[in-house]
Amino acid sequence: MALSSETPGNFEGLAEVMAHVDDSFSDCDLGRNFAVAHGEIRAWSQPPELSDYDGSMWDYYDFADLVEWIITRETLQACAWLGSWGSRVSSVFREYRGEKHAPVSELGTLLARLDHGAAYLIDPTGGEGIHGWLDAAETRRLAALIPPKPRGDIGDLSTTDRCWMQGQLWAVLDWAIGRDLGLLWGGDLGILYEQHPEVVFFDDGASLPVWLAG
Numbered sequence: 001m002a003l004s005s006e007t008p009g010n011f012e013g014l015a016e017v018m019a020h021v022d023d024s025f026s027d028c029d030l031g032r033n034f035a036v037a038h039g040e041i042r043a044w045s046q047p048p049e050l051s052d053y054d055g056s057m058w059d060y061y062d063f064a065d066l067v068e069w070i071i072t073r074e075t076l077q078a079c080a081w082l083g084s085w086g087s088r089v090s091s092v093f094r095e096y097r098g099e100k101h102a103p104v105s106e107l108g109t110l111l112a113r114l115d116h117g118a119a120y121l122i123d124p125t126g127g128e129g130i131h132g133w134l135d136a137a138e139t140r141r142l143a144a145l146i147p148p149k150p151r152g153d154i155g156d157l158s159t160t161d162r163c164w165m166q167g168q169l170w171a172v173l174d175w176a177i178g179r180d181l182g183l184l185w186g187g188d189l190g191i192l193y194e195q196h197p198e199v200v201f202f203d204d205g206a207s208l209p210v211w212l213a214g
Contacts, residue, residue, distance in 0.1 A: 011058055011066060013039035025067065025118040025130075032060040032124065064121045065190075068130050072191045076184065078175050081192060082168045089114045089131075089185050092165045107145040110138060114185040128188040136176075139183045143173045 013036040021028040034043050037057040082089070090111040116122065117132030134142060149170045176183055 010056065011062075012036070012056060013041060014063075014066075016041055017063060021120065025120050026116075028120050030060075035059040061123070064123065064129050067121055068186070068189060071130060071184070072189060076191060077179070077181060078172065079189070079192065080168050080172050082165050089169070092162050092169070107142070110134060110142045110145070113138070114183065122187070126188075128186075130184065130186040130189070133182055133184040135182045136180050139173065139176055139181070142183070143170075143177060 016039070017028075017030065017034075017036060020030045030041065030043070033045065034041055035057055036042070036059070090108070112132075113134055114132045118130050119132075121130045123129050146169075147166065149167070173183065175181075
């Protein structure tokens with residue numbers, strides 16, 4: 001369920017839910033099986049019926065959508081679609097295998113922060129939502145560690161091609177580093193479907209820097 005461009009409605013009891021969420025949104029001791037009605041948190045073993053939802057009830061999915069709505073509108077200045085490779089940014093870099101409990105390199109650590117640093121916000125059924133982010137210093141460090149910028153014309157490459165996706169990521173990195181900004185990674189974010197006036201969109205390579213054209 002994606003939020004529209006309209007301001008979200010009533011979230012009575014939000015402060016009580018936030019008290020259970022860690023600062024990075026990686027975990028919440030409420031889990032995902034809860035709803036809030038009239039400001040009261042209610043755990044459940046089976047999802048409520050749709051008929052149970054009225055204007056005062058909201059649940060985990062509404063909460064995750066609300067956080068996405070706020071973060072993307074308050075912090076996002078540019079975004080790009082990085083193709084159909086999958087939901088893990090690490091999948092385009094062979095240097096990182098993504099074993100969750102194995103020792104990883106510095107590059108792997110940064111990519112893992114993007115992949116699932118905000119794991120609680122990732123929809124467990126489809127992978128949509130915010131996955132993670134890096135601050136400006138971490139973004140500059142990521143750019144120093146990933147493979148060099150791809151050369152040549154990427155216009156004819158498939159959007160599942162590793163080189164094409166690396167090129168898209170480099171375009172965003174260059175843009176962010178030039179403005180001392182961080183980097184956010186997500187799956188199927190709602191803002192990609194909107195013409196938000198304050199956000200620069202890199203459209204399928206059309207706005208990529210000259211160095212990718214030859």
